[in-house]
Amino acid sequence: MADNATGRMAGKTVLVTGGTGGIGKATAAGLAAMGARVGITGRDLTRSRAAAADIAATSGNPTVDAFAADMSSQTQVRRLAHEVLDTYPRLDVLVNNMGGFWATRRVTADGLEHTFAVNHLAGFLLTDLLLDRLKASAPARIVTVSSGAHTGGTMNFADLQGAHGYSGPRAYNQSKLANVMFTYELARRLDGSGVTATVLHPGVVRTSFAAEDPSPMWKVLLPLMRLFLKAPAKGAATSIYLASSPEVEGVTGTYFANSKPKNSSKSAYDQAAAARLWQTSVDLVGTDRREPSTIEQRSDDLSA
Numbered sequence: 001m002a003d004n005a006t007g008r009m010a011g012k013t014v015l016v017t018g019g020t021g022g023i024g025k026a027t028a029a030g031l032a033a034m035g036a037r038v039g040i041t042g043r044d045l046t047r048s049r050a051a052a053a054d055i056a057a058t059s060g061n062p063t064v065d066a067f068a069a070d071m072s073s074q075t076q077v078r079r080l081a082h083e084v085l086d087t088y089p090r091l092d093v094l095v096n097n098m099g100g101f102w103a104t105r106r107v108t109a110d111g112l113e114h115t116f117a118v119n120h121l122a123g124f125l126l127t128d129l130l131l132d133r134l135k136a137s138a139p140a141r142i143v144t145v146s147s148g149a150h151t152g153g154t155m156n157f158a159d160l161q162g163a164h165g166y167s168g169p170r171a172y173n174q175s176k177l178a179n180v181m182f183t184y185e186l187a188r189r190l191d192g193s194g195v196t197a198t199v200l201h202p203g204v205v206r207t208s209f210a211a212e213d214p215s216p217m218w219k220v221l222l223p224l225m226r227l228f229l230k231a232p233a234k235g236a237a238t239s240i241y242l243a244s245s246p247e248v249e250g251v252t253g254t255y256f257a258n259s260k261p262k263n264s265s266k267s268a269y270d271q272a273a274a275a276r277l278w279q280t281s282v283d284l285v286g287t288d289r290r291e292p293s294t295i296e297q298r299s300d301d302l303s304a
Helices: 022-033 045-059 074-087 114-136 148-152 168-189 216-228 237-244 271-285 292-303
Strands: 013-016 037-042 064-068 093-096 140-145 195-201 254-257
Touching (some): 022 037, 022 045, 022 093, 022 237, 037 045, 037 074, 064 074, 093 114, 093 237, 114 168, 114 195, 114 271, 140 168, 148 168, 168 271, 195 237
Parallel strands (some): 013 037, 013 093, 037 064, 093 140
16 A cells, blocks of 8 residues: 555545455554554454454554454354444444355254355345444445455356255355345445445465365465465555545445456446345345345346
8 A cells, every 4th residue: 555545544444354364454454554443254253363463563553453253154144243333433444345255065053055154145145234324324335355256156046055066166156146246236235325335356366265175176286376466465455545546536336356347257247136135135034124225126127
């Protein structure tokens, strides 16, 4: 970030999910260096606290808070949201950064396929639970980290949970497409609210991606690829830009790569599919948000 960005986020509060390492930690550090109060989430509170302390030390900003939640658990996502709302009287930016790749099919405590639950539904639910606070803090921003891999994804509504012939890459690509479609639909629903929604491809970054459950191909290729991958700080640049830059004030419903707007895959612009994904997600997380201008109104529009 340029030197003139110092202090740009003073007085702002930001939450970054998956902020204990990689892109998320670098994003949190960059925003903290700009003066923001930053909260980070991780699965383990001890690790989250250690990462928060490290971010505070490197950024020179002591206002870095640690939260803990297993984002595969809807109960823990809900608890996280309550803790965030109790801690922050205002929330200016939510960065949905949490995500990962798992080669083998896993089922969460809620009975959902793990990749879809963590990469899409966790951010969907957390955003919904924090949305009123974001609206009250407007102008506010929701930034979601997707991937260029979304271009290889399709929304298989007949088998979103991958119960029939699971493929790690297919599940990942679908979840990243869901990130983009969610953002576009969210932007439509938030029109006029003062809250914007953008989504991004961070580039191929040197992180612990796929470390928990890599495919055989990743085990072979990753050590060879590491020399050519972006450092986390460079991978975080677009997230930081979208969270902080005055250049994108008011910009919404847009996909970015290298801090520039870019066209996403053609299927990501399918509004009927996006509305279907939204309603399916509502059903899967059990949220009761039924504002006339959002879910119900959208259904009326589509049937007209």
